[in-house]
Amino acid sequence: METNWLDVKSKLGTIFYALSQKIDGFDKDFNPEIRVADPRFGDFQVNGVLGFAKKNKKNPRELSEKLLIKAKQFEDLADCSLELSGPGFINIRLTSDFLRQWVNTFCGRCNFKQWLAGKTIVIDYSSPNTAKQMHVGHLRSMIIGESIQRLLQFCGANVIRDNHIGDWGTQFGILIMAVKRENFDITAIDSATALDEFERLYREGVALTKQDQTFLNEARRELVALQKGDLENLRIWETINTVSYHAFEKIYSQMDVAFDYVLGESFYRDKVDRICNELEALGIAEKNQGALVVFHREHERFKDQPFLIRKSDGASNYATTDLATVLYRWENFRADTIIYVTDGRQQDHFQQLFLTVERWFSAKNIPLLPQLKHVWFGTVLGEDGRAIKTRSGESIKLKQLIDESIARARTIVTEKNPDLSSVEHEKIAHAVGTGAIKYADLSQNRTNDYIFSWDKMLSFDGNTAPYLLYAVARIHTLFQRLDISPHGRREPKSMADFLTPEELALARKLVDFPSTIAQVLNDLKPHDLCTYLFELASEFSTFYKANRIIGETEDIFEKRLLLCQFVLHVLETGLYLLGIERLEKM
Ligand code: ARG
Secondary structure: OOHHHOOHHHHHHHHHHHHHOOOOOOOOOOOOOEEEOOOOOOOEEEOHHHHHHHHOOOOHHHHHHHHHHHHHHOHHHOOEEEEEEOOOEEEEEEOHHHHHHHHHHHOOOOOOOOOOOOOEEEEEOOOOEOOOOOEHHHHHHHHHHHHHHHHHHHOOOEEEEEOOOEOOOOHHHHHHHHHHHOOOOHHHOOOOOHHHHHHHHHHHHHHHHHHOHHHHHHHHHHHHHHHHOOHHHHHHHHHHHHHHHHHHHHHHHHOOOOOOEOOOHHHHOOOHHHHHHHHHHOOOOEEEOOEEEEOOOOOOOHHHOOEEEEOOOOOEOHHHHHHHHHHHHHHHHOOOEEEEEEEHHHHHHHHHHHHHHHHHHHHOOOOOOOEEEEEEEOOEEOOOOOEOOOOOOOOOEHHHHHHHHHHHHHHHHHHHOOOOOHHHHHHHHHHHHHHHHHHHHHOOOOOOOEEOOHHHHOOOOOOOHHHHHHHHHHHHHHHHHHOOOOOOOOOOOOOOOOOOHHHHHHHHHHHHHHHHHHHHHHHOOOHHHHHHHHHHHHHHHHHHHHOOOOOOOHHHHHHHHHHHHHHHHHHHHHHHHOOOOOOOOO
């Protein structure tokens, strides 16, 4: 089988489009719209004829009949059975012969590196603000961002992972004031409690500024001094950032997340003036009550809600920094695409940013605008359906959350499998504990809110990380028992066709893997991958119960083992793409 059959759905799209162009009545605007079909009717369905016929005032049944005749004569479709259905659909069923060839060709050879080869993609994720601990609000950007960046690399992109930390905000005016008022010895700080201390100092500083205007003025003076390069203030600022990032890194290493760059807001502090001047000179930004703003007058909502890029006191802000950041990523990384992973409340900001960049870059005659994408997500809710909080109403610290998950996983796995060594228990607890948090997040459509539930995410039944990890471990056990490596290619002397309903269903599910990857790449929504992996694992479980492997004749043994190997490979790849550590034993 030719390698361009890897993604069957997309290959069918190409074929049906090409066939249609040889038929009277179709034109170049026809889109076959191949969909994965209800298994009772087939594997795929050509859906596009109906819409096309309607739009062009033609008879859909007639058009699809012509298309069907052409398709039946087409050699490449000889291993598919085709039939007309309903008012103008074509059902496609892959024959057992097709499935055997497909599985045999692509087992261990699902390579998508061509899909994004040559593309440079900057992905901006996690990006917390410094001087504070990471809390549950920082969970999703880290998890979703990590998964997406893995997927992009897997599909061949040159990915640049940039942690755009908020390290130059107004919080530093207050913090520096508080540090100085307390004569707080910043050099002697204990790294274990440092962030607690900074949070306390910040709270006390805020309380002061609310009490008395003079403190507010003092905090502002400290901020201005910092921004002007005052050495003492810079030293305090730098210590706070170093300590903060150190704490972030502990979480990143626990969660297996890493970055190529940490170019936070402070990195752009000497690059923002150029932006304001340029935008003003190009007539894109205008003065408005002392501030500098960009109006998008053609836009329904933004026409009277301008994008503020310099405040009336002359200070730049989040927007100015982000404009400078786009320019930097374009000039230095030659980014084809820039992806931002933040919560949904920043949608307006990014829409205005993208509109502004579009006008700005086209005014600069930059021909190839980087594609800008905002990958946003909803809120993590508690079991009561409200934003998740501790009992005392504070944000839950990420460190506590992760530690608790690992501890709960440890209890479960020790109970389930008391005979393993403590080193093994620890390894499994870590994979299950961190994996459960990640999977619970990624398996939800990211634009929805979701309810955080320990019981659900740590359950071994249902669409969860433990379920998938267990499925993987089970296949490993089989290979261990046979003393055969699950990696490397098997070249069986003979291999029977897939005959049992479970074999056929499993092979068909494997065929959907590449189109699932294509789908996730398109929407940047990992939950479709989760659903797919869960269905594959369930299909495998059914197959494994009903189809014997050991003790069958060689040709049956080989075809079933090949299925096991392929399923293992896809499940492991899938878990890797979700950022979840895999286990051979559980
Ligand atoms: N620091 C910001 C926050 O905590 C997120 C930054 C996202 N990236 C960006 N380029 N704006 O909300």
